[in-house]
Amino acid sequence: MAITGIYSITYATDDLERGTQFHKDLGLNLVREDDAGADFELLDGSQVLLRGLASRDLPPAYGESVCGVREVCWAVDSEASLYELAGDIARDRELSFSGTAECQFLDDAGLSVRLRVFSLKPISAELDPTNAPGRVERLNKLRTWYERARPQQMQHIVFCSPKPREAALFYVERLGFSISDIQEEGGVFLRAPGNVQHHNLYWQRADEYGFRHVSYGVANVDEIMAGAAFMARQGVNSHLGLGRHRISSTFFYYLPNPCGGDAEYSTDSDCLDDHWQPRVWGRAFGHIWWLAQVRPNEPAPRVRLANAEDLKLV
Template identity: 30%
Template sequence: MSDTSLITHLRHIDVAMPNFAEQRRFYTELWGLTESHGDTGVSFLAAEGSPEQYVVRLREDAHKRTDLIAFGAADVADVDTLAARLMAQGVRLVHEPRAIDTPGGGYAVRFFDNEGRVVEVSADVAPRRHRTIEARESVPVRLSHVLMNSPTPEATVAWYIKYLGFRLSDTLCVGGRGEIMWFLRCNTIHHSFGIVRGPHAAFHHASFELRGVDEFMRGTGRMRRMGIERLWGPGRHRAGDNSFSYFLDRAGNTVEYTTELEVLDEDTWHPHLYDLRDPANADQWGTANEMDEFIAAKSHNDVAPGLFVAPPM
């Protein structure tokens, strides 16, 4: 596989759940996303500051599952090149490159990763009219990053580096217990994707970028006042140097407000290994509640159904 990544950025995360109406209300009325398109049992949710047609797709289903993770490519030729490389390497496709009929259209290939998650890479998607987020406006600017749990994280990290051209930014460990979290990038942003050591393959968390620290704190406070279950934060991570506040959505998925995620110099950056036994590596500010195994377990999420099974849309 070429060392050159054909992936440019993260587009959206698509999830399904039985309590669709409740989830839709959470993300639009509380979390701050805007429904850009919708139909019976499906909702496409945009971030006001992002040109992406949507950053979250909700779909009603009898079972909770992650439908797919979507990334962008520069043009249709890159989608074709990536698909050809994947097929030559024996990666199983969901479908070959073709026109897609989701909002904004475009041209995409879908395939399974090594653990059976569905990944989409698309190009030529029409941008959405978006706007500048104003001071003190605590709604997401964009989807920042998505992390996934894996029972075989070393192999999964290696797969995304080998086949999709991701680069390792930093790794977290816990002393002699070994490495537990890997942050991967496809551009100069510290991470848009990552893998967490977990008991099973599942969604770990999705993070949404706010305008600045003031807007981040206002959003954090709004969630707390509304009684949304808080897992961890507010604080500031060492890896990525970003602020964090983690909550649970109505289906038990972990979602994060963040801001100021680090932008790297590709020519000089070298990955770090941060040991979480030093509390400053988890939270530089020292303001967050203490992380423990019970809080962490909530982000392990439910066992992902439908691995190596394509979503219905």
């Protein structure tokens, strides 16, 4: 099983105070704060770490921007798995250990990656029954009311590269990730071997290297919109509003993050196992199914099962 999901991400920010307040408002739990940075923890035990640009322990910048996520730490299920992965990685790049349960290196795109032995806490979500014409699942009972969002886990993270297929190949061949889906002229969606989310990592095609967004999983659309309303009252508004992707089926709501990129509230993503057959999607067709902001036209349907050539990546 080896890698089971995202353990932590590390931001570099030029406005630590504003970044800390943003993540508090977003609904993350602050566990430590001082002049050097702030640490937040989600319900599954994963962490979001904010560090000022003067911090001495910051990993190197990924891309041209000094702000944004500089490092992703992936949870690994055991020391045996960690050492097996580390032994292979050390064949062709420098690797450093922190104790016996953590190691760090650069991936093929130049992003700092850390592996840490850690058991992400299981999340237990209550079912909120949904009524529909001809189907009554909730009788004499109100739906759950949310005052704001409280993200439970980091479901995926997105980086861009001029060569996303080459960047994705490292994770498939060296870290055991699976290809979930491919977006024509867009990028590659990857799932960690010990996770069922549609994707935990997306390498997106762009002219530059950089960080795009991290997805925070919440219970349902009601919680997304409670979080959206709370953030709007703090002066933070989405550039797209509520929408749903065709690829992964995820409901999304992106918010500009003062630390770099976007923070995404997300829910109801597809879940996959090794029986899933990857698709190849037209970029516009796969990206968005619908948006609260009505688009002038809809893209033509373009989706097919991936073949062996598609899955070679390079």
